[in-house]
Amino acid sequence: MSETTAFSATVSAATRDGVLVVTIDNAPVNATSADVRNGLEKALARAESSTDVNGVVITGAGKTFIGGADIKEFGKPAMEPTLPAVIQKIEDLSKPVVAALNGAALGGGLEVALACHYRITSPAAQVGLPEVKLGIVPGAGGTQRLPRLIGIPAALDLITSGRSVKAEEALSLGIVDEIGEGDLVGTAVSIAGKFAGKPLRRTGELTVPVVDPTEIEKASAKIRAKARGQKAPAEAVRLVTSSARPLAEGLTDERATFLMLRDSREAAALRHVFFAEREASKVDGLEGIAPRPVGRIGICGLGLMGSGIAVAALGAGYTVIGLDQTPDVAEKGHERIVGLLERNLASGRLDQAGFDAQKARLSVTALDSDLAFCDLIIEAVFDDLDVKIDLFRRLDRVIRPDAVLATNTSYLNPDEIAAATAHPERVLGLHFFSPAHVMRLVEVVRCARTAPDVLATGLSAAKKLRKLPIVTGVTEGFIGNRIFSAYRREAEFLLEDGALPHEIDAALEEYGFPMGLFAVYDMAGLEIAWARRKRQAASRDPSARYVEIADTLCEAGRMGQKSGRGWYAYPDGKRIIDPEVTIIIEAARAKKGIVPRHFSRDEILKRLLEAMAMEGDALLAQGIAARPGDIDLVMINGYGFPSHKGGPMFARIEPPQSDT
Ligand code: T1G
Numbered sequence: 178m179s180e181t182t183a184f185s186a187t188v189s190a191a192t193r194d195g196v197l198v199v200t201i202d203n204a205p206v207n208a209t210s211a212d213v214r215n216g217l218e219k220a221l222a223r224a225e226s227s228t229d230v231n232g233v234v235i236t237g238a239g240k241t242f243i244g245g246a247d248i249k250e251f252g253k254p255a256m257e258p259t260l261p262a263v264i265q266k267i268e269d270l271s272k273p274v275v276a277a278l279n280g281a282a283l284g285g286g287l288e289v290a291l292a293c294h295y296r297i298t299s300p301a302a303q304v305g306l307p308e309v310k311l312g313i314v315p316g317a318g319g320t321q322r323l324p325r326l327i328g329i330p331a332a333l334d335l336i337t338s339g340r341s342v343k344a345e346e347a348l349s350l351g352i353v354d355e356i357g358e359g360d361l362v363g364t365a366v367s368i369a370g371k372f373a374g375k376p377l378r379r380t381g382e383l384t385v386p387v388v389d390p391t392e393i394e395k396a397s398a399k400i401r402a403k404a405r406g407q408k409a410p411a412e413a414v415r416l417v418t419s420s421a422r423p424l425a426e427g428l429t430d431e432r433a434t435f436l437m438l439r440d441s442r443e444a445a446a447l448r449h450v451f452f453a454e455r456e457a458s459k460v461d462g463l464e465g466i467a468p469r470p471v472g473r474i475g476i477c478g479l480g481l482m483g484s485g486i487a488v489a490a491l492g493a494g495y496t497v498i499g500l501d502q503t504p505d506v507a508e509k510g511h512e513r514i515v516g517l518l519e520r521n522l523a524s525g526r527l528d529q530a531g532f533d534a535q536k537a538r539l540s541v542t543a544l545d546s547d548l549a550f551c552d553l554i555i556e557a558v559f560d561d562l563d564v565k566i567d568l569f570r571r572l573d574r575v576i577r578p579d580a581v582l583a584t585n586t587s588y589l590n591p592d593e594i595a596a597a598t599a600h601p602e603r604v605l606g607l608h609f610f611s612p613a614h615v616m617r618l619v620e621v622v623r624c625a626r627t628a629p630d631v632l633a634t635g636l637s638a639a640k641k642l643r644k645l646p647i648v649t650g651v652t653e654g655f656i657g658n659r660i661f662s663a664y665r666r667e668a669e670f671l672l673e674d675g676a677l678p679h680e681i682d683a684a685l686e687e688y689g690f691p692m693g694l695f696a697v698y699d700m701a702g703l704e705i706a707w708a709r710r711k712r713q714a715a716s717r718d719p720s721a722r723y724v725e726i727a728d729t730l731c732e733a734g735r736m737g738q739k740s741g742r743g744w745y746a747y748p749d750g751k752r753i754i755d756p757e758v759t760i761i762i763e764a765a766r767a768k769k770g771i772v773p774r775h776f777s778r779d780e781i782l783k784r785l786l787e788a789m790a791m792e793g794d795a796l797l798a799q800g801i802a803a804r805p806g807d808i809d810l811v812m813i814n815g816y817g818f819p820s821h822k823g824g825p826m827f828a829r830i831e832p833p834q835s836d837t
Contacts, residue, residue: 179192183216184217184220184800184826185213186217188200188216188217189770190832196231196366196367197223198233198362199220201216201242201243202239207237207238207241207285208246208248209243209245209247209574214517217235221233224272225271231272231273231369232272232273232369233272233275234276235267235290236361236362238281239279239280241281242277242302243282244286245284245286245307246260246285248316248451252440259317260288260289261741264292264318269291269358270383273373274369274707276289277365278296278299278353280298280301281783282302282303282304284305284306284307284308285317287316288318291319291322291326294377294379295354295378296352296586298348298357299344299356301791302343302344302585303346304342304347305342306355307341309413309629311447311451312407312408312441312448312811314336314409321416321428323384324417324420325385325420326380327351329386329393332398333396333400335415335523337413339415360799361561381428397414401414402787404554406687406728407821409438409443414436414664446821446822446823447820448821450813453810453824454645456646457807459747460633462629462817463629463693467630468638469593471552471553471632471773472555473495473496473497473551473552474496474555475497476490476500477501477556477558478659479514479541480557481612482515482557482585482609483557484499484512484609485609486614487539488518488613493642496542498542498548499514500544500545500548504542504543504834507541519691539690545574548575549576551577553581553634553638560586562594565589569582570597570598577602580602581634582604583603584605585606588654588659591605591606592624592625593746594689595627596626601626602626602628602631603628604627604631605623605637606620606649610657612643617683617814618645618810618813620647620649620815621635621648622650623651624650630752646720649807650801650802651801652801655809657811659792659796659801659817660796662792663788663791664788664789664792665694665728668681668695672726672762673762673782674773674774675775676776677754677772678695679693680781683696683778684782687778688782691819692817696745696752699744700738701736702736703727703736704731710728719830726761730761738750746758786825786828787829808824809823
């Protein structure tokens with residue numbers, strides 16, 4: 178190996194057996210910053226002009242090949258050379274260029290690899306074009322070169338879903354040519370040497386395999402329908418399905434589309450979400466605090482929520498001991514959990530070995546003492562304060578002093594639960610969202626006396642459960658339900674003022690919510706909120722505006738979809754507008770002397786978004802939420818707020834589009 182030459186601060190190279198090995202070292206993910214692009218361009222020029230170089234290998238330092246273009250550069254003036262320009266130089270080089278994928282090759286990283294003449298990957302590497310998740314399309318050849326390698330159908334799937342694929346699938350699709358074990362760079366060097374002087378397979382010169390247009394149109398229609406108003410997937414469909422045209426033409430169209438989308442509001446929102454997710458894990462006061470080790474998790478209460486948490490814990494590799502009131506009830510819990518594992522097996526999410534291993538790590542009991550060796554206990558019992566306090570007091574007597582106790586309560590005050598235990602510093606909240614084995618969001622509740630390492634333990638366990646943990650302070654409903662209550666309240670004000678449930682729901686669905694508020698309300702059932710309102714009635718501020726419409730519906734037995742009637746009617750299960758509800762709403766308006774008026778979708782949205790954002794402001798002012806991005810992440814991941822709108826705090830910067 179010759180001595181190393183630095184072509185820029187982040188790109189260096191050394192010659193090995195006549196092959197220039199170029200290494201990108203741009204922590205933390207080798208993003209193709211301006212400095213990386215400069216260094217690559219200089220290294221390629223050196224390879225082209227040097228008579229003692231007959232091939233090139235490009236690889237990354239650390240655990241990533243290239244994590245993509247540098248998202249932090251977006252919005253700043255583009256600096257030469259652009260990534261497409263560097264990539265074209267790779268493809269046009271007269272000598273063989275081999276990509277040695279030492280780790281993730283994503284976005285621009287995979288586009289660099291696609292322009293190489295051969296791709297060898299480590300077994301652990303993943304490849305993908307996740308740009309649509311950022312509201313953009315691949316902007317450096319991905320929509321044109323990938324179809325040339327793997328065909329339009331497979332390219333459509335990967336580019337419009339943004340999903341990554343592991344090495345095996347990448348090989349079978351034809352994205353990579355080889356999986357290399359051991360000295361990946363050494364193997365790549367010998368491959369480059371073998372190709373020296375021989376004709377090179379340039380991806381851009383391949384022809385796109387012909388496909389059945391009806392099959393493509395069917396796939397495209399499905400993608401557009403799923404995009405729910407997002408622009409990027411539809412643009413990706415257009416670019417990939419037209420990739421059979423001359424490469425230069427396709428690349429020009431792709432670049433223009435990428436630049437247009439990159440500067441869009443939708444892309445700014447998704448970048449905000451991307452960085453907010455990474456910010457959320459940086460919690461004040463936890464720098465340098467190590468979480469307690471967790472291997473065994475006890476779960477108390479094996480109903481819908483508890484069994485979902487158990488499945489998530491088993492999937493993350495934990496040993497799970499489920500506790501319920503009697504052996505029979507515990508056994509039913511066991512059946513419920515195994516039933517969920519069987520669904521994962523049937524759907525292919527789990528193979529047989531994985532199913533057997535997870536089932537073997539599960540046990541259930543009715544004896545508190547069987548939780549004695551657990552490191553973390555999560556209770557998901559009936560949401561009643563006395564029940565939870567009694568359970569935690571019993572557990573205090575049997576579990577280790579360093580075991581962490583977590584309550585899954587949605588509305589009770591975890592400080593009251595903690596105060597009733599012998600060691601309140603080991604108590605925190607882990608508020609999962611149902612179904613707990615599917616929903617990513619977990620609100621990690623920092624109680625008044627939660628010890629820092631206990632909070633760190635909750636965060637670390639939630640991450641291992643592949644959840645998105647967001648820290649919240651103690652308040653009724655924490656972050657999500659506080660915001661949800663505020664926007665539900667505003668929606669009911671709108672009903673009194675003149676709007677109807679289906680008009681409000683239509684405005685929310687057009688904005689990007691999967692379901693409108695009143696439809697969700699009916700699906701969840703009206704009784705829980707009604708019980709809470711009755712509990713709060715005595716202490717309610719008499720001067721505050723109160724809408725009785727929901728109470729009237731409940732008093733009429735309209736409890737939602739389950740009872741066949743709620744905000745809507747459900748004859749044979751299909752949701753329809755119910756004139757009876759309109760009459761109830763009109764009576765409520767008349768009782769208060771309100772003269773109703775029409776509300777446009779834009780006005781409805783503005784009022785609901787502002788109600789959410791104002792509640793968010795209050796959560797920030799009270800120190801319940803640490804940053805606006807945390808609030809956005811809770812509403813996106815727990816309440817269906819469209820991610821391409823960025824969340825209620827981000828969205829308030831821009832009023833909703835004009836009413837159609
Ligand atoms: N640009 C800038 N910073 C990035 C980045 C990127 N592409 N990816 C990650 N970071 C930062 C991140 O903010 C965090 O910063 C740190 O790196 C570690 O990230 C032309 C235009 C690569 C799988 O969408 O999926 O290419 O918090 O915690 O868990 O067509 O990062 O430490 O200050 O996620 O090891 C397409 C995005 C870009 C991939 C590593 N690429 N990144 O996961 O680390 S657009 C992506 C990831 C593009 C081209 C287009 C992951 C990872 P901080 P991390 P990780």
